[in-house]
Amino acid sequence: MNKLMRRYVPFAKAGVQSLIIYRLNFIGFVVGGLIYCFVMFYLWRAVFDSNGGGAFLGFSMTDMVVYLFLSNTTSQLIFSDVSNDIGQEIRDGSIVMRLLKPVNTDLSYMFAELGAIVMKLVVLLIPMIVGLEIYRFCTAGVVMFNIVNFLLYLLSAVLAYIISFRVNLCFGFIAFYVKNLWGIGILKNSIIGFLSGSLIPLAFMPDGLRICLEYLPFASMSYTPVMIYMGKYGVYEIIFRIGLQILWAVLLYGLSKLIWFGAIKKLCVQGG
Amino acid sequence: MIYAEHLRKEFQKIVKEPGLKGSFKALFKPKKETVVAADDISFHVPEGEILGFIGPNGAGKSTVIKMLTGILTPTSGECRINGKIPQNDRKNYVKEIGAVFGQRTQLWWDLPLQETYLVLKEIYEVNDEKFKKRMDFLNEVLELESFIKSPVRTLSLGQRMRADIAASMLHSPKVLFLDEPTIGLDVVVKDNIRQAIMKINKEEKTTVILTTHDISDIELLCDRIVMIDKGKNVYDGSLHELRENFGQTRELIFETANSSNITEEQFRNGLDLGGNDLVIESDKNNFKVKFNSRKLPVGEMLSYTLSLTKVKDISVKDADIEEIIRNLYRHGGESDE
Numbered sequence: 001m002n003k004l005m006r007r008y009v010p011f012a013k014a015g016v017q018s019l020i021i022y023r024l025n026f027i028g029f030v031v032g033g034l035i036y037c038f039v040m041f042y043l044w045r046a047v048f049d050s051n052g053g054g055a056f057l058g059f060s061m062t063d064m065v066v067y068l069f070l071s072n073t074t075s076q077l078i079f080s081d082v083s084n085d086i087g088q089e090i091r092d093g094s095i096v097m098r099l100l101k102p103v104n105t106d107l108s109y110m111f112a113e114l115g116a117i118v119m120k121l122v123v124l125l126i127p128m129i130v131g132l133e134i135y136r137f138c139t140a141g142v143v144m145f146n147i148v149n150f151l152l153y154l155l156s157a158v159l160a161y162i163i164s165f166r167v168n169l170c171f172g173f174i175a176f177y178v179k180n181l182w183g184i185g186i187l188k189n190s191i192i193g194f195l196s197g198s199l200i201p202l203a204f205m206p207d208g209l210r211i212c213l214e215y216l217p218f219a220s221m222s223y224t225p226v227m228i229y230m231g232k233y234g235v236y237e238i239i240f241r242i243g244l245q246i247l248w249a250v251l252l253y254g255l256s257k258l259i260w261f262g263a264i265k266k267l268c269v270q271g272g
Numbered sequence: 273m274i275y276a277e278h279l280r281k282e283f284q285k286i287v288k289e290p291g292l293k294g295s296f297k298a299l300f301k302p303k304k305e306t307v308v309a310a311d312d313i314s315f316h317v318p319e320g321e322i323l324g325f326i327g328p329n330g331a332g333k334s335t336v337i338k339m340l341t342g343i344l345t346p347t348s349g350e351c352r353i354n355g356k357i358p359q360n361d362r363k364n365y366v367k368e369i370g371a372v373f374g375q376r377t378q379l380w381w382d383l384p385l386q387e388t389y390l391v392l393k394e395i396y397e398v399n400d401e402k403f404k405k406r407m408d409f410l411n412e413v414l415e416l417e418s419f420i421k422s423p424v425r426t427l428s429l430g431q432r433m434r435a436d437i438a439a440s441m442l443h444s445p446k447v448l449f450l451d452e453p454t455i456g457l458d459v460v461v462k463d464n465i466r467q468a469i470m471k472i473n474k475e476e477k478t479t480v481i482l483t484t485h486d487i488s489d490i491e492l493l494c495d496r497i498v499m500i501d502k503g504k505n506v507y508d509g510s511l512h513e514l515r516e517n518f519g520q521t522r523e524l525i526f527e528t529a530n531s532s533n534i535t536e537e538q539f540r541n542g543l544d545l546g547g548n549d550l551v552i553e554s555d556k557n558n559f560k561v562k563f564n565s566r567k568l569p570v571g572e573m574l575s576y577t578l579s580l581t582k583v584k585d586i587s588v589k590d591a592d593i594e595e596i597i598r599n600l601y602r603h604g605g606e607s608d609e
Contacts, residue, residue: 003397006394007394007395007397009394010387010390010391010394010395011391013387014380014382014383014387014391017382017383018382021382093376094376096338096343096373096376097373097376097377097378099342099343099362099366100341100343100366100369100371100378101366101378101395102363102364102366102367102395102396103363103395104363264345265345267343267344267345
């Protein structure tokens with residue numbers, strides 16, 4: 001285990017380093033997300049106002065604020081860009097250098113992202129949680145922070161990351177077949193945006209669709225952890241949801257391996 | 273050490289007809305074509321040898337190297353290096369090899385160079401003592417000291433190349449694949465790199481496969497060469513043999529008081545040499561005679577030239593390897609078909 005860590009930690013360090021070097025990029029990523037949150041906030045406030053200001057399908061306006069901001073932060077936290085990285089490396093052929101290293105390809109990609117995730121946890125998630133709790137305290141007048149829910153949220157978010165990573169890995173390996181991922185990347189982002197409930201809470205969708213979507217891996221990516229944090233789930237539901245996440249993580253792990261073994265035989269290196 | 277047996281690699285290529293219409297056609301009904309990048313390539317490299325693997329651009333050199341390093345899977349045929357088939361267990365296999373692809377880098381782009389070496393140290397599990405010794409050695413031969421603390425993206429090509437070579441040697445690989453390691457470098461850096469290759473080959477019996485377009489790399493480093501063209505083996509043997517067999521061209525350079533009266537006609541009429549067998553280049557005081565020494569002994573050529581004009585100085589150039597290879601590139605592929 002120790003040896004394993006020593007071998008992969010450098011990948012994480014390199015991830016943090018490039019985050020720091022290209023920090024404007026990171027700031028843009030965060031600020032862009034916040035602007036998006038505020039747009040959604042005003043949109044939903046209009047919806048709630050026209051509804052007389054009361055609760056809407058079990059969501060109060062305070063809930064809605066927490067949902068919007070936290071689900072955005074969560075999807076930024078668990079954001080995986082590995083499909084893009086693989087696509088890029090295949091397009092310019094630099095995947096060669098990765099394949100020449102005696103390391104596990106999946107893990108080397110994963111650790112490069114883990115570094116960035118730790119950074120995001122510190123500079124993004126913690127301030128966001130503190131901010132949201134202050135907001136909730138101001139509107140409700142009582143402290144609503146629940147440490148158990150928070151810890152379960154973290155657990156669920158870790159699983160969510162693994163799912164997100166594996167989904168991206170599967171998409172990335174498609175690049176071995178199609179050589180250029182740009183179009184597929186856009187398709188992937190819109191599918192995930194809608195199906196994961198980060199655009200519209202799944203709770204607001206028609207029952208039939210909602211139940212379908214809740215079972216898909218995409219819902220596990222930000223909807224599940226946020227709902228757990230907000231205390232919308234009972235004990236059994238939490239166990240069930242986390243179990244479902246684990247199931248998806250395992251299934252997607254298998255799928256990504258399967259695609260990989262097919263893809264590596266297909267590899268042709270472009271440009272020398 | 274290295275066995276390549278009937279390696280073949282095919283690629284699918286989509287052929288696009290020219291123009292917008294062609295683009296639409298390719299979008300909806302792509303026409304596929306199979307390209308054979310390597311066809312029935314076989315050779316064997318014993319331990320401790322430096323093999324020059326040469327051929328014109330697009331001959332399939334890099335494809336073969338990528339199959340040998342386990343990155344590409346051959347369509348058919350097999351390679352075995354150090355008793356291992358690279359494609360079967362890539363992760364373990366690559367521990368024993370080092371590779372440099374001249375047009376790519378394995379260095380961490382955003383990190384100071386030193387960090388890359390520390391990362392590689394962990395990845396290849398090199399212990400502290402060995403690492404220190406190794407770095408000292410590489411520092412000495414490749415002169416990394418002056419830029420080892422700079423981020424890789426700020427290095428010049430020559431510095432980066434030296435750094436890349438060092439990175440490939442750090443874990444004392446048994447086999448070293450160098451794909452155009454001297455591309456675009458100046459004389460001093462080339463010399464550094466050649467020294468490093470030579471030393472490591474001598475001291476550790478590292479087997480080296482080297483592709484290059486620089487003939488002096490081959491002359492200085494390689495015991496043997498394998499030449500391929502259009503995906504096929506064209507030549508396999510020592511440089512010496514190549515010279516013997518194909519080096520029929522000799523070059524004589526004469527210095528005269530005035531060589532403006534020398535014409536190719538004079539030589540052609542007097543010596544009965546055909547179009548390809550004789551080339552004369554002349555400027556004010558010098559002229560160069562390149563001719564086929566099988567058709568005409570050097571002595572005869574000399575005495576004939578001396579009878580034509582007054583000569584101040586003569587120099588004779590040995591069969592130029594570059595010339596030989598150029599000839600082989602031109603004719604090798606055709607004679608095979």
